[in-house]
Amino acid sequence: MAEAAGKTAKGEQTRALILETALELFRERGYEETTMRAIAERAGVALGSAYYYFRSKEQLIQAFYGRTHQEHLEEVREVLRTQRTLRDRLLGVMQTKLRTIEPYHRFAGILFRTAADPESPLNPFSEESLPARREVIELFAEVVDGAEDRKLPKDLEAELPELLWTYHMGIVLFWIHDRSPGRVRTWRLMERTVDLIARLIQLSTLPLMGPVRKMVLKLLIELRQPVSGEEGAEGGPEGSARNPGQGG
Structure with a gap:
């Protein structure tokens, strides 16, 4: 042994x-x-x-994705244990994300040249990146599920983790291109948009906003559906990382 x-x-x-x-x-x-x-x-x-x-080299990069995610998970556990509101939990997750990826800033810029190609298996939206994508979406699901102040409609609650993943990818993209000292612009953008997202989520629960919320969520689901002639269209939607029956 x-x-x-x-x-x-x-x-x-x-x-x-x-x-x-x-x-x-x-x-x-x-x-x-x-x-x-x-x-x-x-x-x-x-x-x-x-x-x-x-x-392959692609497997090396997928291993890199996995390692940075594990480093993030180690840092974020205390945040999820102690923070109770959706806003504070999301803020803590994003703060620890930026801190843990900062040592890889120069490498991320080099990698982006390849990962930005829609046909690249390193693209975060690719089938090959699905396991890494699923793990991060599950983290955002934990952010939502553990928030004591969450009073979300079922349709929004089902889609929110993936929407937050998309939001976090936007922040990471901004961070890759940010040349300000200490990435101060990215931090400012992240902190202010977290506040904005928390407010929008609160507003979306109001009865008056119900029809608008449903329209937006319906549009997002439709955009995930393959169109005629698109690769994979015959077999139906790929399925999202958290909601496999709703497209991905």
């Missing part, structure tokens, strides 16, 4: 080494110019070993 545990630990170390080396080379040379062979050589492992842990 001790021997097996040792092998597992060594395997995890090798996997982490390959990932760190890949990120280093991506920063130095760019994503497209970096090869798996170059990563293996820099890491001091056989090319076959590199492919054993990661079948």
Whole structure:
């Protein structure tokens, strides 16, 4: 058993080494110019070993997505345990998000050149990114579900985690392009829009806003449906990360 545990630990170390080396080379040379062979050589492992842990460069980036999410989860647990209002929980999640991704700012800009391509498997909306997308949407579901002041209509409650994921992606995109010291513009945008979102959610619960809310949510659901001639249209909607029956 001790021997097996040792092998597992060594395997995890090798996997982490390959990932760190890949990120280093991506920063130095760019994503497209970096090869798996170059990563293996820099890491001091056989090319076959590199492919054993990661079948492609795309898998390396997906592992990077997963690592940054785990770092975020570790930081945000205390926020979710102590904050009670939807506004404070969302604010805490976004604050910890910006803090945990800040060390990767330069790399995120390099990665964005590839991830922005709609055909890239690294695109956050791609099928390959669905597991990472689902994990973050579930985090926002926890933000909503644990808020003591939430009194949401069922239709909004079902869609809100994915809407918050989309909002957070917008903040991350702004952060990638932000060159202000300490990313102060991104922080200002995030804090003010969190307040705005909290107010809009409150307003959406008013009876007078019911028809408008339903129109907006219906539009969002329709936009997720594939159109004729679009890839995947024959098989029906992909399904959202939290509401697989409603399109994704």
